[in-house]
Amino acid sequence: MSKRQKVAKSSTRRQNRFVRWLIICLCAILILAGVVVGWEASEQKELEHVQVNYSDRPTVFVSGDYSNWLTFGPMNQRLQRYGLAQAVWTIHVAKNGHATIDKHRPLGHRNPLILVLFADNHNAKREAHQLTGVMHLLRQQEHIDSVNFVGHSSGCNIIYQYLTGPAANHRQRYPQTNKFINIATTFSKREQEAANRFPRATRVLNIAGNFANTGGDLGVSVHGDQQLGRLLQDRVKTYRSVTLNGGVSVIHYLLHQNPRVDRLIVEFLWGGRS
Template identity: 25%
Template sequence: MTKHMTDKYHNYSSFYFILKTLISVVFWMFTLIIFSNTTTTDNNVRFTPIIPTIYIHGYGGVFNSTEHMIQAAEKSGAAKKTLIARVAADGKVSYSGTWDFTQKNPIIQVLFENNTAEIPAEAKWLNTIVEHLKSAYAISEFNLVSHSMGGPVTLYWALHERTSSSPTLKKFVPIAGPFDGVIYIDDSPNTNSLASNGKPKIQDDAYRRYYQYRMRFPSETHILNIYGNLEDGTNSDSLVTNVSAQSLAYLLKKHVASYQELMIKGASAQHSQLHNNSEVNRAVIKFLWNR
């Protein structure tokens, strides 16, 4: 090999060595960027989890029953609505919107066409949606925000519809949940009371069944129970007494990962105003996404 050819060979070798080094550096920089916000599972597989939050309305609820809360979450930059799940009267679910695999905290807004259905029926429909999220998008955990009867619906789902293979309910925020009666139906202001251990003095049939099956509720769940007090002497939000809302603690407080309560006071704590309340919005956003 001549000196000219030798020099040319070395030049090419140096060029390819530098190119290979640059490619390697770029590759590892790209890898670090991709996994900079990941979590590590027990088997050391790293991934960025997608944790959706389901919003469900209460008895007689409509689009606006949860829309203001969803808009507040979007405005905060913490989450974004990606799907609306519409449940027909026969239980069939149709979806509108586009699932975004780059959105870490997607929101699914649930609308029941039969918005006065019984709790077991709505719990079954909720399960259909949860299972769809699992099969279609490989979701392993989710959060849920409910208003009014949506709270007992979620509780019933957890106790009777959820299975060992269901996605984990990571965080649960019931707002104005009537867990032990509703005013004008089977409760009245200042009639019931809580013992020092949180046990309600008067328990309706549904509450006694909840208690019977309470240990089925997922122990991994973190709960923020929000309820309203008009401070008008009724100790209620006009429809749900504080005792009824707080009775959830006796069922689950010692069983779940964490349990906390937030009382909203004043005129804006009225039952139907709680899902339009800025204090509620801030508390929900902080609890779910630490924003």
């Protein structure tokens, strides 16, 4: 084979690799676009025609390990986009526990949403202590006397530890907890032993994911998630548990982006109805 033929053959191979790479990229883009379109269609189906009851009681969102705005921020935006609630405040908690409230708008009377973001976001025990400070701030400085909570993964542990920790001894210093939504969480033995300190007047909704009938969401088992019911069912005002069966949308790290979860939250917190 001549040198010219070798060069031509090498060039052809490079062109073929480029074409294959281009096809793979285009297929990936089309698949991603299909997923996005399908997700948006599901979002519209679940939320577009829902009506809710409005109040001035804030709902506080706390997410889990290594989380940031992308965990619950998009959900807050979806609920606002469909007129179901308003994303009003973001509370940034520094590593030393100092809390700064970024007030995008006044609390108002249209189901205000408050997002709590921790700089030290991989230590539930420390975050629970910091959340205690945040809730004391909301009660004493902002005069908020009642809240709902929504948590995902270890974010629920943070909320649970706050509710059953030192704040349980002085509840008048903190907002009353009206409703608590637990998404995909298990609880340690120490947390289980503190269940009798959980506020009894609270209504609780537990949400679990069952990916492709595997018995869990690839992060938390359904059985483990339903542990909360065994802890609280006879200790709170009401308790309800829902398991969502499905594919990718019920994987642990996508449950908080699942429109069906949005709908469950809307129905439970604000009496959402079509």
